[in-house]
Amino acid sequence: MAKDSDPFEITPLIVLQAYAAGIFPMAESRDATTMHWVDPRTRGVLPLDGLHVSRSLRKRIRRAELQIQVDRDFRGVIGACAARDETWINDEIRQLFMDLHQLGAAHSIEVRDGAGTLVGGLYGLVLGGAFFGESMFSDRPDASKIALVWLVARLRRGGFQLLDTQFVTDHLLSLGAREVSRADYHRQLERALAVQSDWSALPEDASVEEVLQLSTQTS
Numbered sequence: 001m002a003k004d005s006d007p008f009e010i011t012p013l014i015v016l017q018a019y020a021a022g023i024f025p026m027a028e029s030r031d032a033t034t035m036h037w038v039d040p041r042t043r044g045v046l047p048l049d050g051l052h053v054s055r056s057l058r059k060r061i062r063r064a065e066l067q068i069q070v071d072r073d074f075r076g077v078i079g080a081c082a083a084r085d086e087t088w089i090n091d092e093i094r095q096l097f098m099d100l101h102q103l104g105a106a107h108s109i110e111v112r113d114g115a116g117t118l119v120g121g122l123y124g125l126v127l128g129g130a131f132f133g134e135s136m137f138s139d140r141p142d143a144s145k146i147a148l149v150w151l152v153a154r155l156r157r158g159g160f161q162l163l164d165t166q167f168v169t170d171h172l173l174s175l176g177a178r179e180v181s182r183a184d185y186h187r188q189l190e191r192a193l194a195v196q197s198d199w200s201a202l203p204e205d206a207s208v209e210e211v212l213q214l215s216t217q218t219s
Contacts, residue, residue, distance in 0.1 A: 010035070010092065012099045019125055019132055020193060022186050024166060027090035030082060035092055043185035044165035046133075049218045050176040051152045060142050061149065061208055066119070068150050069110045070204050074101040077108040077121040081135035089135065097134070100125060107199060109150050111143045122147045129161040129195025148175060153214035158201040162192035 010025070018024065018037060027035040078097055082089035100106035105127070111120035120143020122136035131151070138144035155163060164185075168177045180188070202214070 010096065012096060012103060012105070015096055015100065016105060016125075016127065019127055019130075020189075022182075022189055024132065025093055025096075026088040027093055028088070030087050030090055032090045033092075035090060038166075039182070040167065041182050042179045043182060044168035044172060044177050045180055045185065045188065046152075046163045046165050046172065046175065046177040048152060048156050048160065048163055050178075051149070051215050052174065052176040053149060053212070053216050057142055057145055057149070058212065061146055061212065064208065065114065066140070066143065066146060067112045067114075067116075068146070068204075069112065070150075070154070071101075071107055073110050073118060073121075074098070074106065074108040074123060076118050077110055077123045077137070078135075080118065080121065080137045080139075081123065083137075097123070097125075109147045109154075111138075111140070111147050113140065119143050120147055122151060124151075126197070126199055128193040129159060129197040130164060130189060130192035131155055131160055131162070132164045133166070145175065149215045150211055153206070153211040154199065154202040155197075156214050156217075158198040159195060160192070160197045161195050162188050164189075 023037045023039040025035045026038050078094055082094060097106050106123060106125050108123040109121055110118055113119050119140040120138040122133060122144060124131050124133040136144040136147060165172050165177050168179050
């Protein structure tokens with residue numbers, strides 16, 4: 001006999017509706033059995049024409065020591081992002097995003113070394129012309145920064161309007177992120193949700209120079 005569904009069960013559809021309303025889920029720790037919804041008073045965003053790519057990062061990218069892939073190993077990326085002493089990604093959030101990835105709503109960018117080992121990456125959610133960045137990790141110098149460069153290039157080529165970083169850190173601030181008020185964020189979100197974007201517009205084999213040009217050009 002089929003089991004009645006839990007009326008309070010959080011489903012991928014509920015998660016999508018929450019993001020469209022400007023809120024997102026977090027857990028207190030990896031082992032937490034519950035999660036809560038967050039609508040911060042200030043929000044982190046990274047303007048798509050404001051990414052800061054240092055000279056040293058450009059050099060590292062041009063040395064082609066690392067390989068970039070898209071949506072090849074979402075499980076590996078979210079697992080690496082959760083494998084920290086302190087994390088807000090518990091089992092429920094992890095499974096929800098795995099389900100969202102299967103639905104084509106959640107995406108990852110992976111960075112691999114010459115041996116094919118996953119050494120960095122990021123993942124997030126797409127709705128309309130908004131990309132909600134969830135988390136990133138780096139096991140090699142600048143690997144998460146390189147993933148972000150490829151992300152911005154992909155978003156710009158695909159017609160996205162908003163890159164939501166949720167909060168800001170010194171790391172993100174150094175790359176061009178900034179804080180905006182809740183009201184300002186909701187205005188940006190409303191405009192972005194009305195846009196039809198294309199996550200796959202940038203070919204995975206796009207050249208390094210094309211990626212750098214796309215990710216750093218200003219309006």
